[in-house]
Amino acid sequence: MPPWSRTPWWGEVDRYGALTARTYDLLSGDPVYAVGRRLAIPAMGLRPGWRVLDLGCGTGLNLPALLDGVGPMGRVVGLDRSPAMLAVARRKRAGSSGAGQLRLVQGDMADPQAAREAAAGQPFDAVIATYALSLTPDPARVWRTVTGVLRPGAAVAVVDMARPTGRAALAAPLARLACRLGGADIDAHPWTVVEPELTLTRAWSRWAGHVRVLVGTWG
Ligand SMILES: C[S@@+](CC[C@H](N)C(=O)[O-])C[C@H]1O[C@@H](n2cnc3c(N)ncnc32)[C@H](O)[C@@H]1O
Incomplete structure (x- = not known):
């Protein structure tokens, strides 16, 4: 493994610590990265009442559209290992409509125990990961874990x-x-891990291929 791809000594959790969490939305919103979620979420065909898992949900930029998609009877679970990012997500949703349908879980998305905690005994109808799988050392392992709760x-x-x-x-x-x-x-190109197991796939590429979107049906 080349030295630049090793986990740095300050680790991944601290990288998404309080300072990043406070500035994340400002630095990661439009114009470049918002297009990914704008393409992906409507293409998922979310239905009222569905249960959706947002892997590496961060500060919750996907959450308003996901909560809209599943409606008042649905459920959205955001899983992230950074307490600071989750705290921002929680603060942003506090008091807004749909907050009751949201659960935020702290844990590693590669960890089957965290996935089970997120699922709370009921499989998910949909899963989304935006700009999160490429942060994990083994996206294939994350995908194996996730399929256990889909x-x-x-x-x-x-x-x-x-x-x-x-x-x-x-x-x-x-x-x-x-x-x-x-x-x-x-x-990392994490969509290549998932694509062979999906049907009805649609893919988009934006910003000269920098932002990639893959949506499909599992199994
Ligand atoms: C670049 S941010 C993306 C956040 C959000 N999905 C978005 O679209 O804005 C990556 C997020 O993934 C989280 N993350 C990275 N590795 C993780 C892991 N192994 N398990 C859970 N969360 C992880 C980080 O804490 C961070 O909040």
Whole structure:
């Protein structure tokens, strides 16, 4: 493993500590990264009453659209291992409509126990991971864990990053630096782990291939 792809001494949790959590929405919102969730969430075909898992939910940028999609009878569970990011997500939803349908769980998405805690005994109808799987050392392991708490036919959405191509390849060092600062491996391409197990897939590529979206049905 090359030295630059090792987990740094300050670790991944601290990278998403209080300072990042406070500034995350400002630095990670429009114009570049919001397009991923704007494409993925409507394409998941969420239905009223569904249970949705948001893997690595961070500060909860996906949550309003997910809660809208499942309606008052549905349930959204955000799983993240950073208490600081979860605290921001919790604060943002406090008092807003739909807050009752939301549960935030702290844990590692590769850990089957955390997945079971998120599911609380009922399989999920849908799962989404936006800009989160590329932070994990083994996206295939995360996917194996997640399939343990998904029902067959569940909707799956993966949004993540890759090096920009074509003329925008000139911006690749900048994109790589942004990913590295966020702890992501730009070459992880986590959608490739999930894609062979999905049917009815649709894929999008934006910002010269830097933002990739894959949506499909599992099993
Ligand atoms: C770049 S942020 C993305 C947050 C959110 N999904 C979004 O679209 O804005 C990555 C998030 O993944 C979380 N994360 C990274 N590795 C994780 C793991 N193994 N288990 C759970 N959460 C993890 C981080 O704490 C962070 O909140």
